[in-house]
Amino acid sequence: MNQNVMNNNMQKRPNNVKGKPKAKQPAKGNSVFTENWVKIKSIRNGIITLPNKEMVTGVRIEPRNIFIMDDIQQENVLNSLKNCYNTFNFEFWLIAADRPVDLSVYTSQLELMLNSNLTPALHKMVLQDLEKADMFINNQVVDTEYYLLFKETSMDMIQDKIRTIINGFASCSLLASPVTDDELRIILDNFLNGGVRTNFGTVVMR
Numbered sequence: 001m002n003q004n005v006m007n008n009n010m011q012k013r014p015n016n017v018k019g020k021p022k023a024k025q026p027a028k029g030n031s032v033f034t035e036n037w038v039k040i041k042s043i044r045n046g047i048i049t050l051p052n053k054e055m056v057t058g059v060r061i062e063p064r065n066i067f068i069m070d071d072i073q074q075e076n077v078l079n080s081l082k083n084c085y086n087t088f089n090f091e092f093w094l095i096a097a098d099r100p101v102d103l104s105v106y107t108s109q110l111e112l113m114l115n116s117n118l119t120p121a122l123h124k125m126v127l128q129d130l131e132k133a134d135m136f137i138n139n140q141v142v143d144t145e146y147y148l149l150f151k152e153t154s155m156d157m158i159q160d161k162i163r164t165i166i167n168g169f170a171s172c173s174l175l176a177s178p179v180t181d182d183e184l185r186i187i188l189d190n191f192l193n194g195g196v197r198t199n200f201g202t203v204v205m206r
Contacts, residue, residue, distance in 0.1 A: 040188075046179050047158070057158055058092070058149035059165050060183055062175040080172040087168055090161060092150040097190040098142035099183075103133045147179060147187060 041049045048056040066074045110130050118126065148165060152158045162178055169176040 043181050043184050046181060046184065048184055054151050054153055055155075055158060056149055056151050057162070057184075058147055058179055059162060059169075059176040060179055061146040061148060061169060063144075063146055064174055077172060084168040084172050088164065090150055092148050095147045095149060095187060097145055097147065097187045099145050099186050100142055101136055103136060107133045145183070145186075147183070148176070149179075149187075 039051060041051050043049075046057055050056065064077075066077050069077070107130060110126050110133070113126050114123065114130075150161060152161065166176045166178075
């Protein structure tokens with residue numbers, strides 16, 4: 001091809017690039033924020049907000065061991081729970097999640113006690129407790145916590161449902177409280193990361 005024709009063709013070719021070239025976007029899977037690859041817009045005030053503006057929240061339920069009760073008491077609790085769940089006229093999820101046991105404050109208090117004037121018997125007891133705490137930490141002992149979550153788009157409906165749930169469980173002699181941001185993150189960690197804690201909104205070191 002003649003060099004002049006080639007130059008003319010290149011000059012006539014339309015330029016599809018307008019303005020500044022776009023910066024290269026990082027791959028979605030390599031995002032340094034967990035919220036960017038999990039479909040979550042934010043976790044704030046005990047509510048997970050999704051990109052479609054739906055909100056996920058709920059309550060944490062204090063567990064109660066009914067197996068130490070007699071048969072009649074067990075039956076009463078189960079019937080109360082059955083009636084309680086039947087009053088919930090909305091979709092919900094019952095979730096059991098493991099939470100790492102945090103013994104840092106307890107062990108610090110024990111170490112302070114060792115520096116005080118203890119009798120030999122008390123000194124031995126404190127050392128034994130420290131050994132147990134170390135065993136729990138080394139074996140990654142967890143507490144199992146129980147939650148009831150639901151999805152909603154209205155803040156008024158969220159408050160109404162939380163009141164309904166808390167009052168319902170109170171009738172069964174069970175304590176329930178609104179979930180916190182930290183508890184929601186623990187639930188997500190259990191499902192997404194095998195229980196390994198995630199630093200939500202924190203830059204991950206590469």
